Amino acid sequence: MIKSALGILAVGLIGTAALVSDYIPGSAQSVEQVLLEDAQRAVPPELPIDLAIDGQKLILKGELNDTDTRTRTLALAADAVWSGGIIMGGITAIDASGLKVTTLPPKADPFIWFAENEGDALVFSGFVPSAAARETLYSLAEDIFTGHEISGTLEIASGVPGTDADWVKAASALLRGLSYLRDGVAQANGPEFSLNGVTRTSENEALARAAMTSLPDFYRSNILINISPAPVSIDDLLTETVLDDAVVKSPVETADQEIEISSAPNNVTVRCREDIAAIIARRKIGFSSALADLDLPSRNQLREISTKLNECENIRLRITGHTDSSGNANRNRQLSGYRADAVRAFMISVGAPAERLSTRGAGSSEPLVSNATPAGREQNRRIEFDIITDDN
Structure with a gap:
């Protein structure tokens, strides 16, 4: 009886030593690593989740889009490990307090964005994928449209084509192109990014087109720019006004x-x-x-x-x-x-x-x-x- 008790105690001590020592096979560090790898294999890698082990506790952190995905993730993580006490070295608890659910904004289809430059006013409208994207575009507009009154509202929506970062890069390029136009409209409609307007010189037209070359490969560009030199006489001014209004009246003889x-x-x-x-x-x-x-x-x-x-x-x-x-x-x-x-x-x-x-x-x-x-x-x-x- 005493020998049996001593045997059990020895096994317990060996198991405990295995959990607290990092230097022998079966140590706490190696056991934690095995359990962590099991959990990582079970949880889909595309989910934005961080997994960690603290002793015998599995810790999950991240942001998911809905509660159903969170519930499924917890079930997958629980199935990937096995429960046990100190001697067995298994998972005894799961901490999901850091696993948040963040509801996506409503989807916009088409995902559109406008910036209209008219005289000394720049007006935004449409959608952006995030608050950070909106702040980036507003800040860029203040930097490159100096002296303009900047107005309009950009609503956050899901459904952006491509990644958020690529879309912001493309919209920023479009906004830079617009800054070289006297009047014009920059428009993003899904993956199609368009720049239309009027500029004074061929140099400005070239700069506007050059700005659009930095669009990521995922997006398509469409550019239509007319060159209208600054008027040098009253006749030129009248001609420009007529052309801007898209009204050309033919002279009549009778x-x-x-x-x-x-x-x-x-x-x-x-x-x-x-x-x-x-x-x-x-x-x-x-x-x-x-x-x-x-x-x-x-x-x-x-x-x-x-x-x-x-x-x-x-x-x-x-x-x-x-x-x-x-x-x-x-x-x-x-x-x-x-x-x-x-x-x-x-x-x-x-x-x-x-x-x-x-x-x-x-x-x-x-x-x-x-x-x-x-x-x-x-x-x-x-x-x-x-x-x-x-x-x-």
Whole structure:
């Protein structure tokens, strides 16, 4: 009996020594390493999780996107180790206090971003993948658009094409290119990064194009820059104003010619207004998410409007977003603006002329009907198009 007790005690002492010594096989350090490797093999490597062992405790730290993933991760980690006491050397506890759940922002599809440079004003709109990305772009704008009034709101959303770092690099390159233009628009629409505008010199055009060469390979660039030298006389100034307004009037030699030239565009304008109005009236523009995810029928409808708008050079569209009265009024105004921007961005992406599309967000301030019923709220959530011509 005494010999048996001494044998058990000896085994216990050897096991304990194995856990507290780093110098013999089966030491605490080697046992911890084995258990850690088992846990690392069980937990998917793509998850942003750090695993560590402290004695007989497994420690998990990191940020996950939802509670279901956290629950599955804990189950995988628990299955990867085996429980035991001091002598057996197994895991006796799991510490997941550092394993947080961070809810992703709503997804934006298309993921759009705008920076519009007009005179001494720079206006942002659209989405960024993070608060850090937003701060980077605002700071860069302050550095390179000196003397400009910088305004606009950038909303954080998921769905960015590529990595956050690559997207910020591409948007920064686009913003630098825009800084060389007198007037222009920088736009990111998914992986497509576009720069359109007017500059004074060919040197500035070259600098703008050079800035765009630093886009990561994942993204595509589209550049359209017109060179308009600074006016040196009153005649040049008048010519520039006419070109900026995209209105070129042909001289007429007789009254008959004047009547023929002026009346024809009016007939075309009437037909254009009717055609575009008919396409708009066909169905309501719809969104499949809480932000700016256009549904497929709406995309097809907007393609038709864009095609027709290209055929009607004297037609402009003002796109207004509306929401119902649910939720915060400021948030509703932002949301309505983002949806209007999403419509404009998609139309530009399928060929609509950017300079003839404008947006505004009305929020819940202009309801069609009462918001007291679900049907009424549904009717008030809408996109409206105002067809604008030179005579209205």
